[in-house]
Amino acid sequence: MFDVTIVGCGDIGLRVARRWRQRGHAVTACRRDSAQLARLAAAEGLATCALDLDAANTDPAPPLAGRLVYYFVPPPAEGSTDPRMGRFVSLLEDSLARGAPPRRVVLLSTSGVYGDQGGRLVDEDTPPRPGTDRGRRRLDGETRLRDFGRRHGVAVLTLRVGGIYDRERLPLARIRRGTPLLHEHLAPHTNRIHADDLATVCVAAGEKGGADSIYNVSDGQDSNMTAYFFTIADCLGLPRPPTVDWQEAEARLSPGMLSYLHESRRLDTRRMREELGVELAWPDLRRALQHMFARDD
Numbered sequence: 001m002f003d004v005t006i007v008g009c010g011d012i013g014l015r016v017a018r019r020w021r022q023r024g025h026a027v028t029a030c031r032r033d034s035a036q037l038a039r040l041a042a043a044e045g046l047a048t049c050a051l052d053l054d055a056a057n058t059d060p061a062p063p064l065a066g067r068l069v070y071y072f073v074p075p076p077a078e079g080s081t082d083p084r085m086g087r088f089v090s091l092l093e094d095s096l097a098r099g100a101p102p103r104r105v106v107l108l109s110t111s112g113v114y115g116d117q118g119g120r121l122v123d124e125d126t127p128p129r130p131g132t133d134r135g136r137r138r139l140d141g142e143t144r145l146r147d148f149g150r151r152h153g154v155a156v157l158t159l160r161v162g163g164i165y166d167r168e169r170l171p172l173a174r175i176r177r178g179t180p181l182l183h184e185h186l187a188p189h190t191n192r193i194h195a196d197d198l199a200t201v202c203v204a205a206g207e208k209g210g211a212d213s214i215y216n217v218s219d220g221q222d223s224n225m226t227a228y229f230f231t232i233a234d235c236l237g238l239p240r241p242p243t244v245d246w247q248e249a250e251a252r253l254s255p256g257m258l259s260y261l262h263e264s265r266r267l268d269t270r271r272m273r274e275e276l277g278v279e280l281a282w283p284d285l286r287r288a289l290q291h292m293f294a295r296d297d
Contacts, residue, residue, distance in 0.1 A: 001025060002103055004206070005063055007051065007088065008073035009040065012108065012164070015199035016070060017046055020206075030062045053084035061091050065100030068206045071145070072108045075137035082141035089148050096152055104155035105145065106205045111160045111191055111216065113139040117265035119189045124160070124214040124271055132259050146212060155211035162191030162218035162267055164198055165285075167292045175233050180244045180252055187226035188264030191218035194282040204276040215276065216267040219283045225261065228285070235289040 004020045006013040009029035017027045021044075029040045032052035040046045049062045053073055075082040095101060112135040113128040130136045142158055149156030181187065193201075201217050209215065226243060233240045250258060272278055282288035 003028070003063070003067045004070070005049075005067045005102075006030065006070045006072065007062060008071065009046075010072065011168075012195060012198055012202070013070065013072050014040070014044065015195060016202045017044065019199060019203050020068075021045075028063050028067075053087045058087060058091060061094065064092065064095040064102045065098070067102050069102045069105045070108070070202065070206070071105060075141055078133070080133045080136040080140065082137050082144065085141035085144045089144050092148055092154070096154075101152065101154050104157065104206065104209075104211070105149065106202060106209070107142065107145050107156065107158045108202070109142050109158050109160050110135070110138050111162050111218070111265065111267055112263070113142065113160060114265050116263040119264040119266065121266045121268050122216070123268040124216055131263065134259070149212060155209075157205045157209040157211070158214045159201065159205060159217050160214060160267075161198060162193055164195055165192050165288075166195040169195070170232055171229060172232070172236070172238075175229060175238050175241055178239070178241050180242045180249065181226045181229055182249055182261060183243045183245060184224065184226045184230075186246060187224035188261055189266045190223060190225045190228060191265070191267045192221075192223075192228065192285070193218050194280075194288050197278075197280045197282055200281070201272060201276065201278050204278050209276060213271075213275070215272045216269050217272055218267045218269055219280055219285070220267075220269050221283070221285060222266060223285070231285055232289060235286060236293060 003026045005028045006017055007030045009031050017029060020027050028047040028049055030049045030051040031037060034050055037048040037050060041048050051058060051062050071088060073084055075084060113130050114122050114126060115129040115131040115135055128139050130139050146156050198217060230240050
């Protein structure tokens with residue numbers, strides 16, 4: 001038996017924690033919000049550790065020695081590097097100096113590190129080429145953690161994840177507002193995964209993923225952003241948002257949304273399925289939505 005530490009224990013972290021606790025493993029949840037930590041302790045029975053990776057002083061250090069460690073902390077919102085990862089790697093170095101390295105580390109990253117691939121199918125050997133600071137921050141975090149693992153012989157596994165969805169993560173406000181979308185023939189290819197399936201992948205990676213391995217994570221559906229919004233609208237009986245061409249989109253949409261629309265890629269997930277042996281509960285978006293809202297009027 002081994003213990004588990006989840007650094008950045010939010011929604012996905014909690015889903016992972018529950019799975020490991022069901023198997024009899026002790027789990028420590030780390031995050032900077034003391035009120036949320038108290039809730040996790042009271043409602044979920046988790047051990048907790050306050051950790052703020054934006055602070056210069058990270059004492060007390062989270063428990064890492066001999067543990068399966070998940071790192072779910074996003075980078076800061078600005079810049080092209082990930083200083084939070086830098087502080088986390090320093091904690092790993094300190095643990096190693098005491099003769100107590102982690103069992104393995106699983107990093108939640110993003111498919112955004114691939115940048116725009118013109119709709120091509122990308123596997124884990126495709127060279128990253130992020131075209132935004134959002135993607136550069138993620139790649140910087142990946143690189144820092146993988147370099148640590150290579151230097152010290154610690155198994156580091158990287159999950160490059162598409163968009164995550166569940167009942168609480170759907171773009172319902174945008175659909176109800178009628179925020180325009182690109183015409184479907186112009187829309188970029190996108191990838192997504194149900195939050196429960198992502199938690200399943202995280203557990204499988206912690207069990208049997210290969211050291212210094214990268215895994216693309218998505219449901220494998222060939223879809224695009226406009227079709228995603230249309231499917232949600234149709235399943236909930238909402239009007240489909242209007243569609244526009246590129247010229248109107250650039251005049252009406254936010255820079256953040258436009259940055260996503262300028263990236264198109266499809267994820268090859270064979271390695272995830274074959275090496276991790278993952279069987280997804282929700283490989284089909286429409287069926288997942290119907291299940292999520294089956295009890296609603």
